[in-house]
Structures are given as C-alpha cells and as structure tokens.
Amino acid sequence: MHFTVAIDGPAAAGKGTISRAIAREFGFAHLDTGLLYRAVGMKGGDPIVAARSLSPDDLARDGLRSLAAGEAASRVAVLPEVRAALVDFQRDFARREGGAVLDGRDIGTVICPEAEVKLFVTASAETRARRRWLEAGEDGSYEEVLAQVRARDARDIGRADAPLLAAPDAITLDTTEMTVSQAVEFAKDVIAQRLAERA
Ligand code: CDP
Secondary structure: OOOEEEEEOOOOOOHHHHHHHHHHHHOOEEEEOHHHHHHHHHHOOOHHHHHHOOOHHHHOOOOOOOHHHHHHHHHHOOOHHHHHHHHHHHHHHHOOOOOEEEEEOOHHHHHOOOOOEEEEEEOOHHHHHHHHHHHOOOOOOHHHHHHHHHHHHHHHHHOOOOOOOOOOOOEEEEOOOOOHHHHHHHHHHHHHHHHHHHO
16 A cells, blocks of 8 residues: 655654654654755765765764754755755655655655645744754753744745745644644544545
8 A cells, every 4th residue: 555644844843743653553654854854964075975875874873853963954955956866765765565654844745746645734933943942951042943943944945946835735734732642633633534535
C-alpha cells in the first residue's frame, strides 16, 4: 500500500510531534526532512557538494537539533541545487510500501503533490518561539528566539524555490490554542477517515 501523509508548516508549529505520533499510530515510516537540510548546513564547505554527497553518518551527527543548525539549514535551503539534490530521496521515501509521513516545508506542494493527506500545521510566531525557547532549556532570551523564528519564517516564505506555502488542498491545523494531544487527535481523525475512504 502507498499512502503518503505530507505535513508542512513553519518552525516549531508541532509538525515533528504530530508526525511521530501518526507514524506510531498507523505504522508508517517517518522522515523529518528538516534533518536533511540541517545536515547539509552543518557539514560545512560547499552546500551543493554537501547535499549531493549526504550520507547516513551526516544525518546521525550531534547538534542537528540545535538553534544554530536550524539557522544553517534555512540558509542552505534557499539554494535550488541543494533542494534538487534531495528530491529523489524524499520521493522514494514517500512512496515506500506500507505508508510514510514526511514533515517539512514543501512536501505537499513540491515533493509529493499526490500525497493522500496534506496537513499545514501552524501557530502564532509568539507561541512557536515560546515552545522553541522552552525546548532549548530557556537558553538565551525569549525575545532572541522570537526574532530568530520571525527571520526564519521570512526566509522560508520569501525564497523563490519551493517557498513555505500551504498546498491548495491542504487542511490547515492552527495549534496556537491547542494542546499536543488535541492536535494529534485532529490529525489522526483526518488520516483515519482518508484510509477508510480508500478501503
Ligand atoms: O523544526 P524546525 O521547523 O525549526 O526546523 P526544520 O523543520 O528542521 O527545518 C529547518 C529549516 O530547513 C527550515 O527553516 C527550512 O528553511 C528548511 N527546510 C526546507 O526548506 N524544506 C524542508 N522540507 C524542510 C526544512
């Protein structure tokens, strides 16, 4: 069975948490595509060469979840050659047997426009910055993290190639006022319904 769930949205909106919960619930494989860009950003040297030669070791290195790695990722992610080098891997993953969840910025629009379910997970910049700041162990100031979130949003939305954008047929899930379990339940219901329609 091929069944792709595409989860897109801005930094710290809750994509990762929702994706992991869905993968567990339905037995789907999960790919956090941000990790690919983070690994390219942290590899150093020419990012295009880094993207073309990305290895499992690069994806396993320490520090990929740091704020600095997120920042590096969004800088290399504007380069069309970097994005192009990562397309085939993501598409193969999306169409693997048994179902897959991919979270990122352009899964429903560019990588997998034929995905069976598309969710656009978002939240206010203030809420997302607060979550990121708490996750990082209240390292640095909240205002600094908020400024970073806003700068990253602007870069992700404003880039020419594969900008952050909800697919026209995506369901938007605004998690600003939601608990984690409410957001997860919403996503599970959407997927369960789509699976039932196909059965
Ligand atoms: O967890 P968070 O949303 O902060 O970051 P991430 O999903 O790991 O993505 C880090 C950066 O990689 C984003 O700001 C994007 O610039 C870039 N990215 C992208 O361009 N396309 C994707 N499919 C995933 C990430």
